[in-house]
Amino acid sequence: MKNLIALIPLLPLIGFLINGLGRKHLPKGVVGIIGSGTVLGSFIISLVIFLQGNFSATPIKYFDFINVGSLQIPFAFQVDQLSTLFLLIITGVGFLIHVYSTSYMHGEKREHFGRYFAYLNLFVFSMLLLVMGANYVIMFIGWEGVGLCSYLLIGYWFKNIDYTKAAKKAFVMNRIGDLGFLLAVFWIIAKIGSVQYEDVFTAASLDKLTPSDITGITLLLFLGATGKSAQIPLYTWLPDAMAGPTPVSALIHAATMVTAGIYMIARSNALFVNAQVTNTVIAIIGAATALLAATIALRQNDIKKVLAYSTVSQLGYMFLALGCGAYTAAVFHVMTHAFFKALLFLGSGSVIHAMSGQQDIRFMGGLKSKLKITYLTFFIGCLAIAGIPPFSGFFSKDAILLSAFEHDKFLYAIGLLTAALTAFYMFRLLFITFNGGFRGTEEQRHHVHESPAAMTLPLIVLAILSIVGGFVGVPEVFLHGGERLGEFLSPVIPTAHHTISHSTELMLMALTTVIAIVAIVIAWMRYRNYKEEQNGALGKLLQNKWYVDELYDSVVVKPINKLGVIANHYFERSGIDYLVNGVGRLVNYGGRQLRWMQSGQVGSYVLLMVISMVAFFFLQFFLRK
């Protein structure tokens, strides 16, 4: 069992090594098989572990990682219900996306194809480390690893300077969050003296923390989560991260990596339940992010940008759930979101593939008849994200809204509004892309074709998962003995009991559904036949993403640049440079002045010797007495 568990992350690592080292020699087929096969292996092992069902919170220790004084950090994995669920999502969705990639990336050169799969495998490895680690340090290793892979994959087409800039932006933004995470870990070490989950989450350890400690630690952890999971104020990197290949967006920037923050907070729920301030902050930031990103998504014309903002918005939803204490709901939404968002991204990839790289939906349209499978699966994805029953998104979103309603009515209202907006912009995207007349070039019209099976099969599987994935968490209202997910996770995450009556719950569900359907109808009426939109003031504001990037640019980047220029000019040039050059010049000058001493003539050396002998004896006999 121990070795089997170790194999889960090891397989992708081996795949990474083979693909990375042999990228110039291996044919594409072999690379694809190794890349997908290793992840499939991990998935099968995860499935076996899941089906065996003997989870335990005791960590499985492999070796001592850090052993300094009283601080002991073993390299250990913890395979309990929560991590198993994430394992299944990561390896399952990851495998589908790997298969999809073998076809999507087929146009790349052999070397770059191998590089792509090496990065992808490395990402899966890091992500698995992140969720399997039995302490914060292992989690942090994975956390940094996924950040690195995200950077590498966003900048995969590194010859395009904008893409590398996007990668840099993602990396820097993530670093800000990582700093918070790191400080939180230090704080935990300082107060508790251990980073093992089993030690930290015990009542005895938690007693050592004062309320301000808990607030500080959880706020710092949340800062880490905002970086990785793209929340206000650090969300702007995610839309730019769409510079990477579409399967990467699906895997990293929709299904897995960006949910790391949710995993981390769900994992640390024992800390967070006692931190009221932090929970309020999380809920507010989550709701605000959800609304803000949803409004921006209304007026985006890049198919991937819409999905990116939708991802940010959905992540905001999850944080809203976390802030309301509904950890199960958040994890549930992570799962369903992984299904339908991966599906939507892969569908968009299929569309982009068919349109020979065109990403602007204004130049698409009428693809319904040509891309039947893509259209159908995309449609299912849209229904799922819009929260139409009985698709998966309905159940998870409903669970979140329910807990928000319980917690705070205002937050619920924001959530509801966001749900309506979500339905609206997703169907706007769908209608503009697939309905109406074709608006691309003649060349593209001839080129448009359905994608090969390697791409459509993952779409179909994910579509099925998007339909049925929600049934693991059917609420009590519909089915006695529902909430199976909550029950499954209950050893790790204490189950929250709803205090709301069933009739209220049903009413809320009906409200959500009606609002979503109304939004869809409005979208149908407006965008069935797409015409150029006239942007009002608000539209312009939305199209430019509330000018947040510009705001950051002028508030953070420019002053720092200015500071840099000033520092460069005054401290570097006239301070440090001057000093350093001065030392150099002094040595140079001294050397030139002392050159006569090294005449090379024996006589002068003897003279110096005698003089120093005099000095030595003088010191010896007269001064040391």
Add this chain to the structure above:
Amino acid sequence: MGITQILFWILAAASLLSALMVVISKSPVYSVIWLIVTFFTISAHYVLLNAQFLAVVNIIVYAGAIMVLFLFVIMLMNLNKETEPQKNRWLKLIGAVAGGCLLVVMVAALRDTDSRMAQLGSGNIGLIQNLGAVLFKEYVVPFEISSILFLSAMVGAVVIGKKEDSKVVDIAGDEAKRRVAEARESMGV
């Protein structure tokens, strides 16, 4: 003040004077001669200290062998000129001052050492038979090793002094053969 003390002072003055003359003399040959005088006065000091073995060895080795070597070299190279290129005047002055400083410092430092007597004229450790006994009993290994030192110095001197060009040796050989042939001819053989 006994006769030995008077002798000491006279000898001291003589050795200092002759040592100074070594340095001052313009011609290398004079320097060598003055150095030989210095060695003789030092040998006389040895005699005064009743170190007769060393006195004899000093004369044989230094005044005899070594100084003769010096003279040979000077004469072989025909260096008996008084036109030695002079050092920079300042450097000379500085050298002299530095040496003088050393003397002053050392004398000042050792001025108030304990006054202890050195045995003059008596005591027989310096006699050949006593020194020889010690030398060949306790110091026989260093003594033998010194012979190796001599051997290596000899080899070294030959190697360094040899003309680097091997052709020269051959020419010399040819020259000798030619001369032999000429001599035979003249003798009518």
Add this chain to the structure above:
Amino acid sequence: MDIRYYIFLSLALFVIGIIGVLTRRNAIIVFMCIELMLNAVNLLLVAFSKMHHLAAGAANPTAGSEAQLFVFFIMVVAAAEVSVGLAIIVMLYRNTHSVDINFLNRLKH
């Protein structure tokens, strides 16, 4: 005789040797000055030997003989040194037609 007189005499001879080394450019004279310095040391050693002999008295009749043997070995080394040193000077003369030590400035390079 007071040992200090021997010390001062030796020092004076030694310093004269040093001054010779510092002020002369003729390699042979420099070399002779070095011999002078060696002799100054020898004289001092012998004087010390006799001083120790007197101090030890009848208790140790061979006291001080080591110093005289030391002088003997110094002479040995000096003789070897002279033979090699003069060979070097001869070679120097052969190559440069001068015995000026200022030509020996290859250490600069």
